[in-house]
Amino acid sequence: MWGLVRLLLAWLGGWGCMGRLAAPARAWAGSRGHPGPALLRTRRSWVWNQFFVIEEYAGPEPVLIGKLHSDVDRGEGRTKYLLTGEGAGTVFVIDEATGNIHVTKSLDREEKAQYVLLAQAVDRASNRPLEPPSEFIIKVQDINDNPPIFPLGPYHATVPEMSNVGTSVIQVTAHDADDPSYGNSAKLVYTVLDGLPFFSVDPQTGVVRTAIPNMDRETQEEFLVVIQAKDMGGHMGGLSGSTTVTVTLSDVNDNPPKFPQSLYQFSVVETAGPGTLVGRLRAQDPDLGDNALMAYSILDGEGSEAFSISTDSQGRDGLLTVRKPLDFESRRSYSFRVEATNTLIDPAYLRRGPFKDVASVRVAVQDAPEPPAFTQAAYHLTVPENKAPGTLVGQISAADLDSPASPIRYSILPHSDPERCFSIQPEEGTIHTAAPLDREARVWHNLTVLATELDSSAQASRVQVAIQTLDENDNAPQLAEPYDTFVCDSAAPGQLIQVIRALDRDEVGNSSHVSFRGPLGPDANFTVRDNRDGSASLLLPSRPAPPRHAPYLVPIELWDWGQPALSSTATVTVSVCRCQPDGSVASCWPEAHLSAAGLSTGALLAIITCVGALLALVVLFVALRRQKQEALMVLEEEDVRENIITYDDEGGGEEDTEAFDITALQNPDGAAPPAPGPPARRDVLPRARVSRQPRPPGPADVAQLLALRLREADEDPGVPPPACMVPSITHGLSLILAPLASS
The missing domain is CATH 2.60.40.60 (Cadherins)
Known part of the structure; x- marks a missing residue:
């Protein structure tokens, strides 16, 4: 029965929407060749526009869905109908003679909602178009065959705890694949299947809202809400789909901190230094994150003087530490109060009371052995x-x-x-x-x-x-250095000779000022001027005397201003020299000249003594070595040297070897004297051979000889005094070397 109804609806729908499509006009110039006015043939049109077919039809196939007809078709069988386009020949077939269109299979609107086809009427015999091709549409009519679905589900949402009723949580959206423009197949209605009475949903928009006030996260943090979407406007017979919404209550600072106990007791050794941890305190706060951060403080003065409290890196515990050194003998215990306060406070929840709590703390100081x-x-x-x-x-x-x-x-x-x-x-x-x-x-x-x-x-x-x-004044002032200077005999009166500085080893209080006075004694022809700054100037009051062998020794007295005052006398050596016009020294007493160059008399004597001794040793060593060599090989060396020098012939063969005995070179002492005979060469005259000298004395004989000569030199009255060290050394060397030279 339903299949016939659907077929009837399809037939009525197809034919009820028939229209006429114009056909191309054909001009006729006349009839049978007779001239006359041109006759215009009126355009004919198709008598159809569009067809409908119900989706998911499961009746007998094929199903007639419409009929094509042209007014040029007189029913004579000369007209043939053709169908092309989407699904032509597979989904849709046409009867070429009658123009009836059939659908061959069940269609799904959600897969394809309409088909566009092209219809044409042609002459069956010649396939000549009788009408121009025309386009028509076959629409698939929707039925409620798709339930609503939530493409973005399941959902997760967050809403602050303690929110007011009607606070929006999230919007859910379902999708129905049916045609929303035809019937109620896609008209959806939302309802809450699970999650009441905490949440509600708007039936039309799908917006989920809170349904009760003051939902507490600390009581229940998460809710699972089931939302249903039903088509057909929610009426019976409609299809439905559902999704879940997980709603999490976010934390707000709605709980003040609370100490779990009213009294905390700790103990600390008196030797604990500042910064030593005494104990931890924690106030409980059921809030999360920054809402649970706390700050601790000591309320009583006596506790804050000896101890300090701070918050740990997590912002939860209070760390009680020693602030100053403790003493068991002076105080054995401390009692004070500690307060914990939230650092972030929401003013909307202050009506619940202050967001802080107070606890009592007692710290006992323990005795410990302490060093003195x-x-x-x-x-x-x-x-x-x-x-x-x-x-x-x-x-x-x-x-x-x-x-x-x-x-x-x-x-x-x-x-x-x-x-x-x-x-x-x-x-x-x-x-x-x-x-x-x-x-x-x-x-x-x-x-x-x-x-x-x-x-x-x-x-x-x-x-x-x-x-x-x-410091005590126990050091007399002294010259800063030994002064040994000179002055030119042409110097002008009042000329500065030397600036003299004093040195006092005592502290500044005893040597703040050193005075000078002088000169004293026979060399008073020089002037000493006190500069009153720890120094004095040595001046020439009149033209100095001509140069003399001995320098002038100028005595100067120095004294300090300590209690008691101490004094000392120092000497400045001044030599008078002849100078060039440019002020350089031309000639001066040797000692003074060398002293001006920076060498004292004692140093010069020491240098001369050392040089003389070294010279004596070198000369003695050379003389002894030379005497020994001459005693050993004097004759052999003369013979060899003479033969080598005078031998200039081309070579005499065996006569040459007989003229010179080679053994004299190899062993001078052991060589036998040559036998007298005629000379081997005519150009060399025979010479008388000198007898061999005796061997030189040994080391003991040399030492005795040296000691004898030195004693004779010391007892010689003609030797000058020790001040003249160089002549005495020369004279002593001559006495020592005289017998060696004579021998």
């Missing part, structure tokens, strides 16, 4: 120099802070006083000098004093004691 404590962190003592051993320098003091207190014993660490300049009284801690002190040798003495408990040697403390040696 000195009354000062370091000691500075003074003592004058040159005091007798046993002089009191000062006293140091240390005490045992434990209860009961132990006696203290003092000692000086040896490495801090290696010279043993000081001593300390073990029981009283008084420091005395053990030797006289010299400020000019050492100003400061840095001692390390050790204080040890008598009852426990492990408990000991050290302290630095700086002892300053005070």
Whole structure:
């Protein structure tokens, strides 16, 4: 029955929408060749426009969906209908004679909603078009065969906790593949299947909203909401689809911190230094993230003086630490209050009360063995120099802070006083000098004093004691350097000869000013002018005397202004020399000239003595070596040298070998004297051979000879005094070498 109805609807729909399509006009010039006005044939049109077919039809096939007809078709069978386009010949077929169009299979609108085809009427015999081709459409009519789906599901959404009713959470959207323009197949309605009474959904838009107020994240953090979409406007018989929405409540700072206990008790050893951790406190806050961050503070003054509290890196725990050194003997416990406060506070929730909490803290100080404590962190003592051993320098003091207190014993660490300049009284801690002190040798003495408990040697403390040696005026002023200068005999009166500087080893208080006075004695023809700055100028008051062998020795007196004042006398050596016009020295007494060059008399004598001794040794060694060589080979060397020099022939054969005995060169001592005979060469006259010299004396004989000659030189009255060292050395060498030369 339903198949017939659907077929009838298709037929009515197809023919009910028929139209007429114009056919091409054909002009006729006349009939049977007779002239006349041209007759225009009126255009004919198709009597159809579009057809419909219901999707998913499951009746008998093929199904007639429409009919094509042209007004040129007179029913004589001469007209043939052709169909081309989408699905022609496969999905849609046409009866060439009648123009009936059939669909051969079930169609799906969601796969293809319409088909465009081309229809044409031709002459069956000649295939000549009787009408121009015309386009028509076959539409697939929709039925409700697709349920709604949620292409973006499942959904996840977040909404702040404690939100008001109606707060939008998320919008869900379903899609129905059916035709929304035909019927209610694609008209959707949204409902909540699961998640009531916490959430609701708008039936038309799919917007999910909160349905109850003050949802608390700390009570339930996550909700699963099931949303359904139903087509046909939600009426019975419609298709439906569903999706899930996971709703998470985000945290807000709606909970104040709370200490789990009202009293915290800790203990700390009195030797704990500043910064030592005493304990941790944590206030509980069910909020998350920044909403749970806390800051801690100490409310009472006595606790904040001895302790401090800070928040750890996580922002949750309070770290209680020591702020200043503790002392069990002076205070054994501390009691104070600690407050925890949220750092981020939402004003909308202040109605719930203050976002902070307070707890009490008690800290007990525990006793611990402590080393002795000195009354000062370091000691500075003074003592004058040159005091007798046993002089009191000062006293140091240390005490045992434990209860009961132990006696203290003092000692000086040896490495801090290696010279043993000081001593300390073990029981009283008084420091005395053990030797006289010299400020000019050492100003400061840095001692390390050790204080040890008598009852426990492990408990000991050290302290630095700086002892300053005070100055006394115990050093007379002196010249800064030995002054040995010269002046030209042509110098003008009042000319500056030398600037003399003084040096006082005492401290500034005793040598702030050094005075000069002079000259004194026979060489008072020079003037000394005090410059009042620790120096004096040596001046020439009148033209000096001509140069003399001995320099002038100018005595000068120096004294300081200490208490008591000390003085000394120094000598300045001045030589008078002849000078060139440009001021350079032309001639001067040797000693003065060399002194001006920077060498003293003692240095010159030492140099001359050393040079003379070296010369004597060198000459003696050369003479002895030469005498020994001459004694060994004097005759053989003369013979060999003479034969080599006079031999200039081309070669005499065996006569040449007989003229010279080679054994004299190999062993001069062992060679036998040649037999007398005629000379081997006519150009050389025979010479008389000198007898061999005796062997030279040995080392013992030379030493005795040297000692004898030196004694004779010392006893010779003609030898000059020791001041003339060079002539005496020359004379002594001549006495020593005279017998060697004569021999």
